[in-house]
Amino acid sequence: MKISINRLKKYIALTETPDEIAALLTQSGLEVEGIEEFVSIPGALEGIVIGEVLTCEKHPDADKLSLTTVDIGADEPSQIVCGAPNVAAGQKVLVATVGATLYPMEGDSFSIKKAKIRGKVSEGMICAEDELGLGTSHDGIMVLDTDLPNGTPASELIPVTRDYVLEIGLTPNRADAASHLGVARDLKALLGRPLCIDQTPELEIEGGRKKIEVSVENAADCPRYAGIVISDLKIAPSPQWLQDFLRALDLEPINNVVDITNFILHDLGQPLHAFDADKISGDKIIVKKLSKDAKFITLDEKERKLSGEELMICDEEGGMCIGGIFGGKGSGVSDETTSIFLESAYFSPDVIRKGAQFHGLKTDASFRFERGTDPNMPVYALKKAVKLLQEIAGGKVSSEIIDLYPNPVADFEIEVEYGHINRLIGKKIEPSQVKSILEGLDIRVENQTELGFKAIVKPYRVDVIREADIIEEVLRIYGFQQVELSENLKTDYLAEHPLKDLNKLQYRLSELLGAQGYQEMITNSLTKPSYVEKSGFLDSMLNVEIYNKLSEDLGVMRQTLLFSGLEVLAHNINRRQTDLKFFEFGTIYQKGEEGYQEGRRLAIFHSGNRSAESWIEPAKPFGFADLYATVEQILEKLNIQIGEVEMMESSPFAYGLSLKLGTKQLGVIGLVDEKLLKLAEVRQEVWYADLDWDLLCKKASGLKRYQEISKFPEVRRDLSLVLDKSVSYDQVKQIAIKAGGKLLQRVGVFDVYQGDKIEEGKKAYALSFYLQDQENTLTDKVIDKTMSKLINGFQNEVGALIRM
Structure with missing residues (x-):
């Protein structure tokens, strides 16, 4: 779901940056998955200025080109070669200056450079409408009617809308937040600022009356149905502000009537549907179910067989719309439409959900109806839409508002105890603060005592029906981050979580590596002190020394698996086994301030060629990508995602990478420094990866994530x-x-x-x-x-x- 920051500011005063707003919403349960900048005109007309053509002559070496001088507000006029047939002296024009980037309606963007065209210098470009992304016309350059001085940025003449759009991953329970008003309600509670909501508009009948009779056969399927007739409409493109709003949300403007219904849906969360009033047979609308296997042609011109369970909006002749889901081809608004019946309803979520699933239709309207809309919103949304139709499409009200609402949906009444709030949240929150938070969310607090209170919740909050839901509302606004962790923190699980068998985990990886041609090695934990002294990257103060050492070559416990591995490589290379792939699970040892420390590591070595020479191709030596691919396979096997990756240009590597998992180092990988190879008497390149096996075991997950294979092409x-x-x-x-x-x-x-x-x-x-x-x-x-x-x-x- 996309939310415009500009539109949010119409509801609540916001001084925070988009990132700060996103963080607030995410902490409160509306997870912001991304932030996009929207610019109504690609490039925002940067580098485009108003200019005046001073002179215009034919290009001496090209019949279809003109040589012009243009005043763009600089010290000297600019010479520009122009190919437009309508260019002439005295015109005010739009000029792309040198360095500007143009985003045409068709084709790729390009930058303006100082160039020679048929031997004449050209210092810019006089632009046509399509070259600036303002329209499709390419008949000639744009000729302006303006008194603005030369050199004025084009954005002062042609307004450019800038906006930031939040992509919110809306969870199914938060149907109330599926609109700009819904998100603004959360910000009201989070920031403690008032909402600015327009008063309910008053409507008066202006034109000739037209009566549409409405009946609902089953009020349980459609608890509320409202509508009104608007006449004398002029179907036309919407004003720029409305088109920009829709495009920011990735919606394509269609015409003023349809665009207004889409605006209300995304602004207030109330779907509307416009029927061409002249196509309603018998001037009657009946909300009912049609028989199974009845045929109906939807707006996409597909013939669909009905299940008999979906709700249909019908006239005397048959279906006009699958209620709350998709319109019909025969009753929609067209360019010839002059009067409409505008529908605003509250449908049963169950009925809409079943119908949408049966037909495989997912629309913006069904998305909201099947989760639960606000039963108190239809008439307000209808009036807002009518006001816009009057302003934008010249419409006139031709009927009273029809509002069938026989059984109003009651508010939810929930008894809440303060003791339960404090127990479930894990922290005592003062009753006054609880009340302030709930009232900020439009939840009334009544019958307040020392023990608890009664919460009155409006029916648009379909997810707040129990005491635990009230407590969740308090917590998400109070802030999860404000609840301190106890020293004796513990968690209970309903399901059993067996302990990881680390031996099995190691065996699985050994099988994986063995299947790829690796040989496992097990080396001595005792090693030479000289490796530490001469390596340059190990600290001799951390050595764990052996008191009863058998020899000086086995005088300390190893701090790394690198040198014991290099010794194995040297042994094999000296016996003409030069193409090597080894791995080892081993323990390293260090002496710290808190005593001796051990850590388990996984070391991987590559050296020589990954494929031997043959008559088909020459030998191919191991490279960085070969070792990195192996590390990726290991992490994939353990269901671990790498975090940050940083370059390394220090020992033990000539060059390499440091892999991070959060703030912790997962391991290092790279080409071993030549001076370290000499210490172990290895005479060929060695690629080495050192992974923290303890961290891998801790983060490894045996759970596999599966998803249905997409039906749609890549x-x-x-x-x-x-x-x-x-x-x-x-x-x-x-x-x-x-x-x-x-x-x-x-x-x-x-x-x-x-x-x-x-x-x-x-x-x-x-x-x-x-x-x-x-x-x-x-x-x-x-x-x-x-x-x-x-x-x-x-x-x-x-x-x-x-x-x-």
């Missing part, structure tokens, strides 16, 4: 990035994960280039991005938008040059 898109050599692939990957969101399934590298074809100090990555939606087939628009986010992320965060 899409691949490729990009080539030119980057500074200092930028790591992990940085690029993290940017991609953040920008790609849920659609990005994985990232791959299929080429890396460093050489004389690109600038010195640079490298090029050829990356593949695999996109997939688990619920829908990806459209070109969605794919292009996702790729634009990726491109912007790479450009803004690591200064990447994109090569298509």
Whole structure:
């Protein structure tokens, strides 16, 4: 669910940054999964200024080009070569200055550079509508009617909407927060600030009356049904503010009537549906169920067989709409529509859920109805929509509001004890603070005593019906982070959680590594003191010395598995066994301030060639990627996700990586420094990984996560990035994960280039991005938008040059 920060500010005064608002909402249970910046015009017209064409002559070497001089407010006029047929002296125009980036309606973005065109210098570009992303016209340049001075930024003439949009992973129980008003209610309680909600508009009948009779056959399926007739409508595109609001939420504007219904749905959480009033047979609307296997054609022009259980909105001839789910083809608003019947209802969640599942339809309306909307909202939302129809579409009210609500839904009454609040939260919260929090959430506190009170909850909070729910509301606003952990903290589980068998865990990994051609080794825990003294990365003060040592070569306990492993490699290499893959589970020892310490490690060694030479291909030596792939397989087997990855250019490596898991180091991996190889008399390259086996065992999970294979196809898109050599692939990957969101399934590298074809100090990555939606087939628009986010992320965060 997407929420506009600009729209939230209409309900509550917000001075916090989008990140701060996201953190507040996440702490209170509305998890913000991402923040996107929305700009109504791509590029926000940066670098575009108002200019005046001073002179315009034919280009001496091109019949279809003009040579102009343009005043853009600089000390000297700019010479610009223009290909538009309508350019002329005296015009006010929009000019893209050198360095500006244009985002045309079609094709890729491009930057304006000072260039020579047919031998003449051109210092900018006079722009057409489509070149600026303002429309589709390419008949000629835009000619302005303005008195603004030359050099004025174009954004002062053409307003640019900037917004931040929160992506909230709404849990099924929080149906009340499926709107901007719902999110604003939580912020009201969190920040202690009042909401600014418009008063219920008053409506008066203006045009000729038109009566629509409404009947509901089963009030249990449709407890409330409201509607009104609006006439004299003029179907047209919506004003820019409304289009920008919808586009910020990834909705495509259609026309003013449909856009208003979508606005109300996302603003107030109340779905509306507009019927063409002239297409309602008999001027009657009947809310009922039709017979099983009856056929109905929906807006997407598909013929559907009804189950007989879905709620239908009908006229005298038959169905017009699957109630609360999807409209019908024959009764919808078209360009010829002049009057509508606007529906606003409260449907039974069970009926809507069954109908949506039967037809496999997931709409914004069904999403809300099947979770539970506010039964007190239909008439207010209807009046708000009518006011907008009057302002935007010229509509006139032609009937009274019809409101069938025979059995109003009562507020929930819940008895609450303070002792239960303090016991479940684990901290005593003062009654005055409890009351303040609940009233901030529009939950009334009545009959308050020393022991407890009665909570009166409005029916839009379908998830707050028990005492435990009230306590949860108090806790999420009070703040989980404010409840201190007890020294004797313990947890009880309903299910049994057997202890991990560490021997089995080690055996599973041994099988994994053995299947890939690794040999297991077991080496001596005693080692040479000289390794520590000469290595440069170990501390001799931490040595655990042996008092009754058998020899000086076995005088201390090892601090690392590296040197005992290198000795095994040297032994094999000296006997002409040069292509080696070893691993070892072993213990290391150190002396600390609190006594002796032990730690278990997993060491992996590569040396020599990963494939022998043959008539098909030459020998291929081991590389970093081979060892890193093995480490990834180990972590995948244990269900562990790597956190941060940092570069290392110090002992024991010539170069390598440090792998983090949260704040703790999971291990290191890299090419062993040549001076350390000499200590163990190893005469060829060695790749080495040292993993913290204790930490791996602690974080390992035996639980596998499965999900249904998507029915929808995967899409691949490729990009080539030119980057500074200092930028790591992990940085690029993290940017991609953040920008790609849920659609990005994985990232791959299929080429890396460093050489004389690109600038010195640079490298090029050829990356593949695999996109997939688990619920829908990806459209070109969605794919292009996702790729634009990726491109912007790479450009803004690591200064990447994109090569298509």
